[in-house]
Amino acid sequence: MSQLAIYPGSFDPVTYGHIDLIKRATRIFDEVVVAVVNNAANETLFNADERVAMLQETTQDIKNIHIEVFQGLIIDFAKKKKSNMLIRGLRMISDFEYEFQMALTNRRLDEHIETVFLMPSERYSFLSSTLIKEAASLGADVSSFVPEIVAKRIQEKLQVI
Amino acid sequence: MSQLAIYPGSFDPVTYGHIDLIKRATRIFDEVVVAVVNNAANETLFNADERVAMLQETTQDIKNIHIEVFQGLIIDFAKKKKSNMLIRGLRMISDFEYEFQMALTNRRLDEHIETVFLMPSERYSFLSSTLIKEAASLGADVSSFVPEIVAKRIQEKLQVI
Amino acid sequence: MSQLAIYPGSFDPVTYGHIDLIKRATRIFDEVVVAVVNNAANETLFNADERVAMLQETTQDIKNIHIEVFQGLIIDFAKKKKSNMLIRGLRMISDFEYEFQMALTNRRLDEHIETVFLMPSERYSFLSSTLIKEAASLGADVSSFVPEIVAKRIQEKLQVI
Amino acid sequence: MSQLAIYPGSFDPVTYGHIDLIKRATRIFDEVVVAVVNNAANETLFNADERVAMLQETTQDIKNIHIEVFQGLIIDFAKKKKSNMLIRGLRMISDFEYEFQMALTNRRLDEHIETVFLMPSERYSFLSSTLIKEAASLGADVSSFVPEIVAKRIQEKLQVI
Amino acid sequence: MSQLAIYPGSFDPVTYGHIDLIKRATRIFDEVVVAVVNNAANETLFNADERVAMLQETTQDIKNIHIEVFQGLIIDFAKKKKSNMLIRGLRMISDFEYEFQMALTNRRLDEHIETVFLMPSERYSFLSSTLIKEAASLGADVSSFVPEIVAKRIQEKLQVI
Amino acid sequence: MSQLAIYPGSFDPVTYGHIDLIKRATRIFDEVVVAVVNNAANETLFNADERVAMLQETTQDIKNIHIEVFQGLIIDFAKKKKSNMLIRGLRMISDFEYEFQMALTNRRLDEHIETVFLMPSERYSFLSSTLIKEAASLGADVSSFVPEIVAKRIQEKLQVI
Numbered sequence: 001m002s003q004l005a006i007y008p009g010s011f012d013p014v015t016y017g018h019i020d021l022i023k024r025a026t027r028i029f030d031e032v033v034v035a036v037v038n039n040a041a042n043e044t045l046f047n048a049d050e051r052v053a054m055l056q057e058t059t060q061d062i063k064n065i066h067i068e069v070f071q072g073l074i075i076d077f078a079k080k081k082k083s084n085m086l087i088r089g090l091r092m093i094s095d096f097e098y099e100f101q102m103a104l105t106n107r108r109l110d111e112h113i114e115t116v117f118l119m120p121s122e123r124y125s126f127l128s129s130t131l132i133k134e135a136a137s138l139g140a141d142v143s144s145f146v147p148e149i150v151a152k153r154i155q156e157k158l159q160v161i
Numbered sequence: 162m163s164q165l166a167i168y169p170g171s172f173d174p175v176t177y178g179h180i181d182l183i184k185r186a187t188r189i190f191d192e193v194v195v196a197v198v199n200n201a202a203n204e205t206l207f208n209a210d211e212r213v214a215m216l217q218e219t220t221q222d223i224k225n226i227h228i229e230v231f232q233g234l235i236i237d238f239a240k241k242k243k244s245n246m247l248i249r250g251l252r253m254i255s256d257f258e259y260e261f262q263m264a265l266t267n268r269r270l271d272e273h274i275e276t277v278f279l280m281p282s283e284r285y286s287f288l289s290s291t292l293i294k295e296a297a298s299l300g301a302d303v304s305s306f307v308p309e310i311v312a313k314r315i316q317e318k319l320q321v322i
Numbered sequence: 323m324s325q326l327a328i329y330p331g332s333f334d335p336v337t338y339g340h341i342d343l344i345k346r347a348t349r350i351f352d353e354v355v356v357a358v359v360n361n362a363a364n365e366t367l368f369n370a371d372e373r374v375a376m377l378q379e380t381t382q383d384i385k386n387i388h389i390e391v392f393q394g395l396i397i398d399f400a401k402k403k404k405s406n407m408l409i410r411g412l413r414m415i416s417d418f419e420y421e422f423q424m425a426l427t428n429r430r431l432d433e434h435i436e437t438v439f440l441m442p443s444e445r446y447s448f449l450s451s452t453l454i455k456e457a458a459s460l461g462a463d464v465s466s467f468v469p470e471i472v473a474k475r476i477q478e479k480l481q482v483i
Numbered sequence: 484m485s486q487l488a489i490y491p492g493s494f495d496p497v498t499y500g501h502i503d504l505i506k507r508a509t510r511i512f513d514e515v516v517v518a519v520v521n522n523a524a525n526e527t528l529f530n531a532d533e534r535v536a537m538l539q540e541t542t543q544d545i546k547n548i549h550i551e552v553f554q555g556l557i558i559d560f561a562k563k564k565k566s567n568m569l570i571r572g573l574r575m576i577s578d579f580e581y582e583f584q585m586a587l588t589n590r591r592l593d594e595h596i597e598t599v600f601l602m603p604s605e606r607y608s609f610l611s612s613t614l615i616k617e618a619a620s621l622g623a624d625v626s627s628f629v630p631e632i633v634a635k636r637i638q639e640k641l642q643v644i
Numbered sequence: 645m646s647q648l649a650i651y652p653g654s655f656d657p658v659t660y661g662h663i664d665l666i667k668r669a670t671r672i673f674d675e676v677v678v679a680v681v682n683n684a685a686n687e688t689l690f691n692a693d694e695r696v697a698m699l700q701e702t703t704q705d706i707k708n709i710h711i712e713v714f715q716g717l718i719i720d721f722a723k724k725k726k727s728n729m730l731i732r733g734l735r736m737i738s739d740f741e742y743e744f745q746m747a748l749t750n751r752r753l754d755e756h757i758e759t760v761f762l763m764p765s766e767r768y769s770f771l772s773s774t775l776i777k778e779a780a781s782l783g784a785d786v787s788s789f790v791p792e793i794v795a796k797r798i799q800e801k802l803q804v805i
Numbered sequence: 806m807s808q809l810a811i812y813p814g815s816f817d818p819v820t821y822g823h824i825d826l827i828k829r830a831t832r833i834f835d836e837v838v839v840a841v842v843n844n845a846a847n848e849t850l851f852n853a854d855e856r857v858a859m860l861q862e863t864t865q866d867i868k869n870i871h872i873e874v875f876q877g878l879i880i881d882f883a884k885k886k887k888s889n890m891l892i893r894g895l896r897m898i899s900d901f902e903y904e905f906q907m908a909l910t911n912r913r914l915d916e917h918i919e920t921v922f923l924m925p926s927e928r929y930s931f932l933s934s935t936l937i938k939e940a941a942s943l944g945a946d947v948s949s950f951v952p953e954i955v956a957k958r959i960q961e962k963l964q965v966i
């Protein structure tokens with residue numbers, strides 16, 4: 001099988017946890033599309049282009065991945081990509097609840113869709129983009145949670161605001 | 162005992178999960194009042210009249226139920242209806258947490274109030290009105306989650322927005 | 323409706339939590355059968371007769387209940403009693419998991435069976451017969467967890483062992 | 484060791500649960516600073532001064548505590564106070580998730596920071612300031628959840644709004 | 645990539661949930677080895693040969709799978725098979741806890757091992773071999789949980805005991 | 806305050822997780838008694854003397870701790886030590902449930918007892934003595950979970966068995 005899998009998310013911004021997961025995904029699938037959600041309803045700190053740029057800069061050394069933006073339903077994007085594999089990370093219990101609900105909803109919308117769950121390193125099991133942004137906005141040095149370049153972008157963005 | 166029980170909720174909009182629960186409730190209680198919350202603080206996609214209308218259209222074949230709107234505390238509404246039985250559905254763990262907290266709060270506000278928990282069919286155990294609206298707004302066909310007529314109303318409403 | 327409901331359990335031995343739940347159940351159903359499980363596979367501290375006796379002594383003032391022993395499947399016992407209502411208490415998250423599994427299994431074995439969940443007072447939300455027996459075996463005075471007479475029986479039983 | 488510990492929170496407003504926890508904390512640490520968060524991002528019903536005032540009025544009889552306002556990161560505030568002990572209450576599972584994440588984030592930002600978790604009385608294990616405000620806004624008498632003076636302030640505040 | 649993945653378990657006996665998962669796994673991996681644990685410490689109702697036989701009879705129509713017995717550590721078996729992919733099903737919260745612990749333990753024992761989690765159909769999300777055996781031993785007809793042939797074997801086995 | 810706290814457990818055998826927690830405890834309390842449970846009902850791989858010996862060898866460099874064996878209720882042992890502080894580690898959700906139940910039970914048995922929860926490093930958040938023994942019995946090298954000397958003792962013990 002020559003398998004292509006989709007790893008959807010906001011990546012607002014990319015963290016070490018995401019990068020760890022992308023690496024794990026490429027060990028399972030031939031090709032991984034990191035799919036950056038760009039829906040009007042989601043308020044993000046960085047716009048889609050900025051999020052893609054940060055992903056690209058921080059995953060240059062990972063082979064067989066593509067970074068793309070998508071709008072609308074992930075199952076429609078997957079169909080367009082001729083894939084029926086979604087990848088999601090599972091960090092903690094609350095994750096599990098939400099992910100379970102999402103995966104079952106997607107499966108009912110399209111019975112061919114399969115969600116594959118991977119576990120990030122326990123070093124990153126508590127990281128959340130939301131918490132990182134919150135900490136940074138209060139002056140924290142977040143460079144142990146995100147790559148240097150992302151930490152710098154967060155700082156720049158928060159100064160503008 | 163001739164028991165009347167209250168099943169409160171937003172029903173924004175009614176799903177197959179709610180309907181499943183209403184049916185189960187009527188097998189336990191002589192009369193069930195489906196109580197549609199209408200508080201200013203809750204932002205809903207449909208207004209109270211629209212939510213009541215959809216409930217009525219989709220529960221016509223269920224006997225011994227009434228659909229009513231209420232404002233304020235559910236324990237006050239229950240008192241007015243001379244009932245001290247609340248019905249709630251339990252889907253998943255996160256539900257349980259919130260429901261536990263609500264039920265204990267209501268019990269402390271009025272020690273005679275009892276909350277009875279029922280479990281929907283596992284077919285509906287992951288359904289949430291919020292997720293359905295989100296999926297529909299992104300173009301999903303949600304007719305396997307809600308009755309046909311509700312799916313149509315969601316579509317109409319989202320086009321207006 | 324004249325409803326009879328079944329509250330199954332080991333009751334090894336009855337605790338204040340069980341008694342609290344039995345009282346709540348009688349406010350919902352016309353008649354409640356407290357069904358004491360007596361299966362060979364379950365090792366209990368007290369035999370079925372002793373468990374029934376303690377239940378009878380501690381629930382004398384509660385009307386409309388019967389205490390009975392059953393063997394085999396609870397759905398068969400319910401059928402014999404012409405009831406399709408089971409009552410279970412929900413204390414904590416781990417309870418929920420197990421109870422969810424049991425209730426869905428029973429429902430698949432007999433689609434007419436409905437499990438109704440009630441919440442004990444938060445005063446008893448952490449009580450477990452197992453923990454109480456363990457504490458008693460180490461010398462604890464468990465009279466704040468179980469009625470005086472049950473505390474005494476536990477002590478007698480443990481001395482014999 | 485002469486230990487000073489920090490108990491951070493919004494206290495919007497203080498509940499019987501918070502007061503229970505402050506008392507427990509003073510039995511472990513020589514001195515407890517109740518640190519009232521005052522960050523622009525958090526929308527609160529009461530402003531920081533009002534929240535401090537209510538805390539002071541309701542904790543007058545508790546020795547060895549100070550009530551202070553802080554902005555920014557709690558680890559920076561702790562450093563300023565020459566403390567590396569944070570206190571947090573653990574009520575229920577959902578708490579645990581969030582608290583775990585916060586504590587590990589703080590620990591990575593400052594490896595000397597230790598978070599000590601205490602359990603409130605089960606009488607208060609379901610209390611949340613958010614639910615209390617919601618109930619009060621719908622007309623509930625919340626005097627069994629918060630001290631009399633706080634209940635009065637909530638009522639005054641909600642009438643102004 | 646030509647990927648071989650290992651799906652370890654007791655399969656005592658195989659349920660519809662296991663079969664559902666095996667099918668899902670074959671859509672992701674080129675080849676799936678269903679690895680039947682045979683460790684002295686685990687007490688099972690069926691011996692390893694019986695468990696393998698039932699798996700074979702019930703998965704005849706699924707391509708690209710092999711059924712094998714293993715002893716010792718799963719990571720050693722995986723190494724022998726030149727695979728570093730384990731497959732596990734995630735049903736409910738309590739599963740998640742245990743699976744999380746197992747997967748992280750395996751990962752620390754062998755950093756190349758990756759555990760891939762799949763979700764069975766919600767129809768089977770509450771099935772457990774343990775509960776099925778318990779129900780069968782009390783006389784339940786378990787043919788909606790396991791294939792006909794397995795139901796028959798359980799009955800035969802329980803009569804012998 | 807000159808505080809002495811008790812850290813009770815089986816320590817069968819001591820893991821890096823326990824040692825991490827003991828260190829954290831000594832930063833909060835002046836003196837920590839590591840209390841090794843020795844009750845007939847608990848089956849352990851190592852006897853109490855062996856468990857104490859391993860604890861002593863692996864915590865030699867930690868100041869202000871004592872290792873002691875206790876029988877019976879932990880609240881009675883605490884009383885004998887003139888302490889009312891218990892320390893427990895919180896790893897994951899399932900821990901929380903059990904720990905919550907234990908702590909509330911102890912508090913009801915003795916209202917002066919306070920349980921203080923600490924979080925081990927996330928590096929050790931999934932370690933369990935049970936899993937380690939299981940892995941070792943199947944031939945795993947467990948030297949990344951426990952100190953070298955403990956790994957050796959486990960191996961010796963398992964060979965004897």
